[in-house]
Amino acid sequence: MTSTTKTECPVCGPAATSAVGVCHEQPVVACTQCGLLFVGECQTVEDTEEFFRSEHVDSEELTAMHYVTFRKDSLEREAAVIQRLYPEGGRLLDVGTASGYFLREFADVSGWEPVGVEPSAVSTRFARQEFGLDVREGYLQEQQFAAESFDVVTSLDAFNCHREPNEDLAEIHRVLKPGGTFAIEIPGQSYRMLTGSGPLCRLLFGCSLRLNAGVNFYFYTTQALVTMAQRAGFVLQDAYPESTPVQGRLVSRLAKSAYFTATSLLYRLTGGRVHYAPKEYLIFRKPAAAKPAWQQAPAEPRAAA
Numbered sequence: 505m506t507s508t509t510k511t512e513c514p515v516c517g518p519a520a521t522s523a524v525g526v527c528h529e530q531p532v533v534a535c536t537q538c539g540l541l542f543v544g545e546c547q548t549v550e551d552t553e554e555f556f557r558s559e560h561v562d563s564e565e566l567t568a569m570h571y572v573t574f575r576k577d578s579l580e581r582e583a584a585v586i587q588r589l590y591p592e593g594g595r596l597l598d599v600g601t602a603s604g605y606f607l608r609e610f611a612d613v614s615g616w617e618p619v620g621v622e623p624s625a626v627s628t629r630f631a632r633q634e635f636g637l638d639v640r641e642g643y644l645q646e647q648q649f650a651a652e653s654f655d656v657v658t659s660l661d662a663f664n665c666h667r668e669p670n671e672d673l674a675e676i677h678r679v680l681k682p683g684g685t686f687a688i689e690i691p692g693q694s695y696r697m698l699t700g701s702g703p704l705c706r707l708l709f710g711c712s713l714r715l716n717a718g719v720n721f722y723f724y725t726t727q728a729l730v731t732m733a734q735r736a737g738f739v740l741q742d743a744y745p746e747s748t749p750v751q752g753r754l755v756s757r758l759a760k761s762a763y764f765t766a767t768s769l770l771y772r773l774t775g776g777r778v779h780y781a782p783k784e785y786l787i788f789r790k791p792a793a794a795k796p797a798w799q800q801a802p803a804e805p806r807a808a809a
């Protein structure tokens with residue numbers, strides 16, 4: 505029998521929890537302090553990491569379908585946001601690179617130096633061979649990147665797979681230059697609960713909770729993620745609604761597209777307060793370090809000779 509480990513709320517620490525349900529035979533709980541949903545007990549961090557290295561993605565065809573075909577529209581929009589922020593380019597690190605399609609958007613653009621980190625051996629090989637990218641196989645903290653060595657760090661629909669989210673936010677903060685940008689795409693929690701729980705979920709999928717537990721561990725609200733990022737030293741700059749992967753039959757794709765258009769409009773009109781979009785793209789900044797006092801003081805005017 506594989507050993508399991510108890511998890512705790514990444515916002516509140518060891519607070520009490522209440523049972524919400526079971527998904528993929530794993531208990532989903534809610535923090536009684538902040539309401540965050542997460543998998544309450546799961547396999548060890550080492551076993552999870554091994555799963556993502558060797559099992560989660562088991563073929564290059566799967567990588568191409570799920571992380572290029574289904575995702576390319578979102579990834580192109582997200583790359584364009586970064587390129588507008590940095591017209592001169594910069595050093596970019598994508599954590600959880602998957603197919604590499606996002607980094608490919610930077611590969612041949614003057615001034616950009618894209619680097620990826622990806623635990624899956626299959627996806628790493630795909631990104632290197634298909635797009636000729638510099639992708640390091642493994643996990644962020646294993647890479648030991650130099651402090652303050654990236655202008656931009658991105659995490660696109662990957663962060664809910666991280667078992668140690670606060671430690672990883674701290675590492676992202678460490679490797680970013682002062683004034684640098686951290687851009688993260690997370691699933692929209694209202695959309696996820698709308699389609700992944702309750703009557704609609706039972707009707708569509710025949711189960712009461714569909715959160716892909718065991719691949720996802722924490723089901724962040726915007727508020728929870730922003731709180732954690734602020735504690736790590738980031739400041740929220742901007743936010744955009746994003747779409748679900750474009751897949752399925754034509755009718756289903758058209759319905760999803762109409763839903764995204766409507767929820768995007770609502771999101772933009774309310775400044776993100778009414779958020780039923782499938783995903784959200786949050787742009788954080790690492791504040792530029794305060795200059796030491798001797799740099800801030802105006803220079804003494806020199807006496808005329």
Ligand SMILES: [Zn+2]
Nearest residue numbers: 513516535538
């Ligand atoms: Zn909590």
